[in-house]
Amino acid sequence: MSFMNTIKVATEGACKARWSCAPPGERFRCAMCGHKLIPGDEYAVVYTNDMRGCWGNPIFCSACFEDDVQASRNKWAEKCTQWEQLQEKYWFFVRED
Ligand SMILES: [Zn+2]
Numbered sequence: 001m002s003f004m005n006t007i008k009v010a011t012e013g014a015c016k017a018r019w020s021c022a023p024p025g026e027r028f029r030c031a032m033c034g035h036k037l038i039p040g041d042e043y044a045v046v047y048t049n050d051m052r053g054c055w056g057n058p059i060f061c062s063a064c065f066e067d068d069v070q071a072s073r074n075k076w077a078e079k080c081t082q083w084e085q086l087q088e089k090y091w092f093f094v095r096e097d
Pocket residue numbers: 030031032033034035060061062063064065
């Protein structure tokens with residue numbers, strides 16, 4: 001897991017890679033603020049696969065990432081809870097039927 005939970009510098013290759021099964025480069029962005037990463041930006045992949053009710057291993061930009069990794073994980077858990085509540089409230093816009 002050394003790839004995760006530490007700040008890295010985005011390379012051209014990382015910016016053009018497939019993230020989360022999307023077309024190349026499309027999802028190489030911060031899961032917290034939406035910033036689309038470009039070469040030279042700092043980012044971290046935060047391990048969250050062990051957290052119940054959370055979508056796994058989001059990318060954080062350096063502005064959103066906390067050196068205290070657990071704080072980043074907590075921010076992500078809170079965002080996942082907010083998303084669940086939004087889906088319930090705005091069900092009409094997220095339905096898949
Ligand atoms: Zn961010």
